[in-house]
Amino acid sequence: xxxxxxxxxxxxxxxxxxxxxxxxxxxxxxxxxxxxxxxxxxxxxxxxxxxxxxxxxxxxxxxxxxxxxxxxxxxxxxxxxxxxxxxxxxxxxxxxxxxxxxxxxxxxxxxxxxxxxxxx
Numbered sequence: 001x002x003x004x005x006x007x008x009x010x011x012x013x014x015x016x017x018x019x020x021x022x023x024x025x026x027x028x029x030x031x032x033x034x035x036x037x038x039x040x041x042x043x044x045x046x047x048x049x050x051x052x053x054x055x056x057x058x059x060x061x062x063x064x065x066x067x068x069x070x071x072x073x074x075x076x077x078x079x080x081x082x083x084x085x086x087x088x089x090x091x092x093x094x095x096x097x098x099x100x101x102x103x104x105x106x107x108x109x110x111x112x113x114x115x116x117x118x119x120x
Contacts, residue, residue, distance in 0.1 A: 004080055004094060007072040011042040011051065013062050018052075038062060044070075060100040071098070072106075 018041050038057040043050050051070070055062055062068070075083050076093040095101045 004075060004078070005071045005073045007070075009044040009047050009049065009070060011044050011068055011070050013040050013042050013064050013066045013068075015041040016062070016064060042068075042070075055100070069098070076101070 017039050019039070035056055036058045037054050038061075040053050040055055040062055041050070042053065045067075053070075071094075073094055075081065076095050077083060078092060078094060
């Protein structure tokens with residue numbers, strides 16, 4: 001299974017919505033009414049990495065000081081084959097190891113040059 005995961009670390013939540021609510025009900029999107037989103041600021045314990053992450057706070061509420069494990073993988077299939085994009089009930093997958101699973105892209109990864117680690 002370790003070959004499926006190409007990054008894994010424990011993060012601590014430092015801040016919630018550091019720049020105010022990005023997805024609020026007064027904004028342009030009805031999505032915020034259906035899916036409350038909280039942007040967290042978190043720092044990794046082992047890799048000196050800083051991260052902003054948007055989380056569905058209705059499904060997975062987070063609080064300052066919470067610790068969570070973040071893993072990045074190319075696929076959820078335990079044999080390493082690409083995902084089909086469909087959920088198959090009863091089939092074991094990497095998702096079984098976690099409470100909250102997201103699918104998406106990293107939009108920005110940077111090294112600020114200070115030697116203090118990566119930002120994602």
